[in-house]
Amino acid sequence: MAIVSFWCLLIYMYALLHWRYIADGAKHFSPSGCQLVSKVAHCRYLQLTSIPQDLPSDIQELLVDHNNVKSLDEESLLRYPELNNLSLKSNHLGHKDLNAFMDTSKPESLSLQNNTIFTKYTLISLALRSALSLRWLDLSRNAINEDMLTTFLPNLTSLEYLNLDHNVIMRLDKSSFKGLRNLKELSLQRNYIYEIEIGTFDNLVNLKTLNLAFNLLPCIVDFGLTKLQMLNLSYNQIEWFFSREDDIEFQLQKLDISHNQLLFFPFLPQNHNLHTLLLSDNKMKFYSKHFDKNSSFADFLILGNNQSQITTVYLWDNFTLSNLSNLNVLDISRNQFDYLPANFLPAMTSMSYLKLNWNCLETFDLSSKHITSNLTFLDLSNSRLSEISFEEPSSNLHQLRYLNLSQNRLQELPRQIFSTMNSLSTLDLSYNLISLCSTSTSIVGHQNCVDLRNTQSLEYLRLSGCGLQLDKQDIFLGTTLTHLDVSYNQLKSIDFLQNSANMLKCLSLRNSLYSVNNIDFSKFQSLTSLDISENNITTFPRSLMDLNLQCLDLHENKLTSIPISSPYQPLVRSLNTIYLSRNSFDCCKLSWYDILTTSNSINIPDVKQITCNFSHNYMSVQELPESVIHSCHWRNGGTLLSLVLSLPTCLTLLVAFILLFLLFKQPLLKKFKKHFRTSSSY
Numbered sequence: 198m199a200i201v202s203f204w205c206l207l208i209y210m211y212a213l214l215h216w217r218y219i220a221d222g223a224k225h226f227s228p229s230g231c232q233l234v235s236k237v238a239h240c241r242y243l244q245l246t247s248i249p250q251d252l253p254s255d256i257q258e259l260l261v262d263h264n265n266v267k268s269l270d271e272e273s274l275l276r277y278p279e280l281n282n283l284s285l286k287s288n289h290l291g292h293k294d295l296n297a298f299m300d301t302s303k304p305e306s307l308s309l310q311n312n313t314i315f316t317k318y319t320l321i322s323l324a325l326r327s328a329l330s331l332r333w334l335d336l337s338r339n340a341i342n343e344d345m346l347t348t349f350l351p352n353l354t355s356l357e358y359l360n361l362d363h364n365v366i367m368r369l370d371k372s373s374f375k376g377l378r379n380l381k382e383l384s385l386q387r388n389y390i391y392e393i394e395i396g397t398f399d400n401l402v403n404l405k406t407l408n409l410a411f412n413l414l415p416c417i418v419d420f421g422l423t424k425l426q427m428l429n430l431s432y433n434q435i436e437w438f439f440s441r442e443d444d445i446e447f448q449l450q451k452l453d454i455s456h457n458q459l460l461f462f463p464f465l466p467q468n469h470n471l472h473t474l475l476l477s478d479n480k481m482k483f484y485s486k487h488f489d490k491n492s493s494f495a496d497f498l499i500l501g502n503n504q505s506q507i508t509t510v511y512l513w514d515n516f517t518l519s520n521l522s523n524l525n526v527l528d529i530s531r532n533q534f535d536y537l538p539a540n541f542l543p544a545m546t547s548m549s550y551l552k553l554n555w556n557c558l559e560t561f562d563l564s565s566k567h568i569t570s571n572l573t574f575l576d577l578s579n580s581r582l583s584e585i586s587f588e589e590p591s592s593n594l595h596q597l598r599y600l601n602l603s604q605n606r607l608q609e610l611p612r613q614i615f616s617t618m619n620s621l622s623t624l625d626l627s628y629n630l631i632s633l634c635s636t637s638t639s640i641v642g643h644q645n646c647v648d649l650r651n652t653q654s655l656e657y658l659r660l661s662g663c664g665l666q667l668d669k670q671d672i673f674l675g676t677t678l679t680h681l682d683v684s685y686n687q688l689k690s691i692d693f694l695q696n697s698a699n700m701l702k703c704l705s706l707r708n709s710l711y712s713v714n715n716i717d718f719s720k721f722q723s724l725t726s727l728d729i730s731e732n733n734i735t736t737f738p739r740s741l742m743d744l745n746l747q748c749l750d751l752h753e754n755k756l757t758s759i760p761i762s763s764p765y766q767p768l769v770r771s772l773n774t775i776y777l778s779r780n781s782f783d784c785c786k787l788s789w790y791d792i793l794t795t796s797n798s799i800n801i802p803d804v805k806q807i808t809c810n811f812s813h814n815y816m817s818v819q820e821l822p823e824s825v826i827h828s829c830h831w832r833n834g835g836t837l838l839s840l841v842l843s844l845p846t847c848l849t850l851l852v853a854f855i856l857l858f859l860l861f862k863q864p865l866l867k868k869f870k871k872h873f874r875t876s877s878s879y
Contacts, residue, residue: 227251236279240264248273258282262308268292269324274304281330284308291316293324303330310360311338315345322348331355337362337384346373358382362408370394374401384408386429395419409433410453420466427451431475438463446470455479455528465519472525477552482533483541526550530576533557542567554578554601563614564588572597578625579604587611595619603627603659609645615652623657624649627682633660635669651675661685661705667693684709684728691716699723707731707750719743730754730776745771752803753779757810759789764796772799778806782818785811785829790818 224234229249231240237258240249245264252259257279266288274280274297283304290312298304307328314321314336325331332355341349341364350359356377366388374380380401390412398404399421406427414433421441422428426448430438435457440447447466451473454463459479465471521544528550535557542548548569553561558580562568567586568575570593582605598620607629615621626647634646649655655676661684670693678697684707691710694701698720708731710716718724718740726748727741734754741749746769759777761768768775775793782790787809793799801807808815811825 250276252277255279260284261288262286264288266290269297271297273297280304282306285312286310286335287312289313293317293321297324298328303328305330306333307331308335309339310335313339315340315342318345319348325349326352328353329355333358335360337364340365342366343368343370343373347375350374351376353377354379356380360384361388363387366390368392368394369397371396371400373397377401379403382406385412386410388412390414398422398425422449423447425449429453430457432456434458436460440464440466442467444468451475465521467519469519470523471521472523472547474524474526475528476532477528477530479532481529482535482557483538485538486536521545523547528552529556531555535559543569545569546571548572549596550574552576554580556580558582560584560586562586563594565593568594570594570596573620574599576601577605578602581605582607585610585614587614593617594621597621599623601625602629605629607631610647612646612648614647615649615655618652618654620654621652622654624655625659626663627659628662630664633665633667633669633672635672649673649676653677656680658682661707669693670695673697679703679723681705687711695720702726704728716740725771741769744769747771748774750776751780752776756780757783758786759793761789761792764792768793768799774800774802776803777801778803779808782807782809783811784809784816784818784821784825785832787818 224232226232227238227249228251229240229245230243231238231249231252233239233253233256236253236256237260238249238252238256239260241260241262241264243264245261245266247266248259248261248269254276256277259277259280259282262284263286266285267290269290269292274283281304283306286308287310290309291314293314307325309321318341325334331353334353334356336349337360341361343366346361346366346369350356350373354376357379359377359380359382362384363386366385367390369385369390369392371394374383374397378400381403383401383404383406386408387410390409391414393414395418398407402424404422404425407422407425408429410429411432414430414435416435416437416439417430418437418439419441420439421443423443423445427450431453432455435454436459438454438459440463444467447469449466449469449471452463452465452471453473453475455475456478459476459481462481462483463476524545525547527545527548530552531554533556534553537558542551543566546569549571551572551574554576555578558577559582561577561580561582561584563585564587566588572594573596575597576599578601582602585602585607587610594617597618600618600621600623603625604627607626608631610631612634615624632646634648634650649658649672651674653675656678657680658676658678659682661682663686665683665686665688667683667686667688668690672693674696676697677700679700680703681694681697681701682705684705686709688706688709689711691706694704700723701721702723703726704721704724705728707728710729710732716738718727718738721727721744724744724746727744727746728750729738730750731753734751734756737751737756737758737760739760749769749772756777757780759768790807793801794804805817805819807818809818809821811828816822816825
């Protein structure tokens with residue numbers, strides 16, 4: 198009975214292992230070198246000149262990228278009737294037999310990226326027409342021009358995805374994509390397209406995504422793709438964007454016209470579903486404040502289909518014709534806006550993400566009548582702001598989590614501006630000449646200070662370059678700060694951090710301290726990242742050795758050495774990254790350097806920039822001359838080395854003395870006896 202049980206156990210274990218082997222996808226190699234995983238054959242980088250014929254006939258995916266397959270004949274794929282994914286990237290492929298896909302199961306996905314199919318594109322186009330099940334086609338990087346398109350694409354009615362990136366297409370017309378009625382996604386980025394005929398995409402009734410980035414388009418007029426959901430026009434030369442004036446609802450959800458030459462806010466469809474609008478890096482601004490209405494109308498003549506149409510638009514406030522209530526993300530950074538119309542932002546009632554940085558705004562209104570309560574992200578940095586308007590009773594920024602006001606001209610802020618922002622976790626006030634409120638400033642009635650106390654949700658705070666002295670201990674009272682940057686200020690001590698010491702995880706004190714050698718960091722037990730660079734530190738702060746720091750920045754100080762003498766004596770517990778460049782290390786005291794560089798647990802990103810001082814000359818630690826190394830050995834040898842080096846000299850002098858004594862022994866003895874000789878009494 199025991200034997201039967203034993204054999205049953207063995208059979209069960211074998212079946213279990215075999216099942217796991219199959220489930221994990223057994224890996225083995227074919228005679229041609231292809232790696233086989235389940236029903237996928239990986240044949241990349243094998244210098245193959247033809248499709249391998251030694252693979253299992255039931256494979257479904259064949260990847261022959263980066264080989265030297267220059268042609269496909271009628272029998273190349275005949276062995277694999279279940280093949281539905283074929284990739285031939287980077288193969289110098291230039292020829293296909295007319296019947297290459299005729300007798301196969303017709304692959305659904307085909308990649309011919311980076312080949313030379315333009316040389317015999319007529320034959321290849323005929324071969325593609327037999328692939329009646331093709332849904333995904335990649336023809337990128339093949340030097341295809343606009344004339345070849347009309348040959349390649351007709352009759353590919355099943356195609357749903359088409360990639361034509363990195364080709365030499367210059368213009369598109371109605372014949373370019375004729376018959377591709379099932380196409381859902383089309384990518385044409387990084388071509389040379391400068392003209393698109395009106396109606397080119399009208400027959401693509403199922404097109405959802407269109408990518409025209411990195412081309413030479415000067416403008417978009419009469420945009421009428423009502424079924425399109427995503428349109429990428431970034432990195433072109435677009436100055437105008439006009440939509441067709443229809444009451445039809447557009448399904449457009451995301452529009453990217455960033456990095457262009459837009460002069461005006463785009464004329465969007467009146468009815469759309471836009472939730473993301475990206476317009477950064479343009480030349481946009483509003484003009485109604487600078488011009489009267491009589492000079493603000495323009496007539497546009499649109500020619501197409503042997504017809505002409507004149508459209509009159511009011512240039513400055515035409516955005517109001519479009520419904521922006523569903524807009525969730527708006528990026529108009531890096532433009533030339535010097536003001537925003539009163540009804541511009543209030544119309545965006547669903548706005549949660551707003552970037553206005555790098556503009557020319559001098560004032561901004563944060564009151565509830567101007568900003569929606571759904572806003573969670575607001576960037577107003579680098580915008581010349583000198584005034585922020587804020588109405589405390591009506592404030593409704595309860596969901597705002599990120600606020601960036603850095604690099605402006607702010608000298609004061611509404612005192613209780615942050616008290617109603619219950620969700621604010623990240624605040625950047627860097628490079629504004631502001632002051633922070635404390636108990637003493639409240640007593641004397643100082644009205645220009647910014648009160649951060651009791652902002653309980655605040656975790657990330659940047660105050661670099663604000664000219665702060667921060668000599669009060671309660672300026673962060675009631676906060677839960679974990680990341681603080683007070684670089685480039687004038688700090689006498691870090692006593693102001695007494696209430697936050699136990700919570701801080703990341704602290705930057707770059708170029709802020711004048712007596713850092715006496716500062717005690719022992720209270721910062723939660724600290725994992727510390728930046729005390731550019732502070733003229735002469736000795737390593739011993740209080741850091743008991744912390745669990747992971748990253749420590751000590752670059753650009755005046756350190757002469759690092760207190761570590763053994764690989765088994767860690768500099769700082771848990772340390773894995775340290776910056777040490779631009780210090781005054783002694784070239785003859787670099788034992789610490791050898792220990793740190795040989796440690797597998799510590800990374801020194803600026804190791805190539807670490808220098809040391811030898812006789813007032815600075816040189817790379819990694820490239821110390823042999824003469825310097827020998828000089829350091831002599832200097833570091835001390836008394837023992839001097840004794841060892843003087844011993845041969847002493848021995849030489851002793852031997853010379855003995856030789857002289859032996860040489861002149863007899864004359865000296867005679868002279869000595871003669872001089873001291875006396876008469877005997879006998």
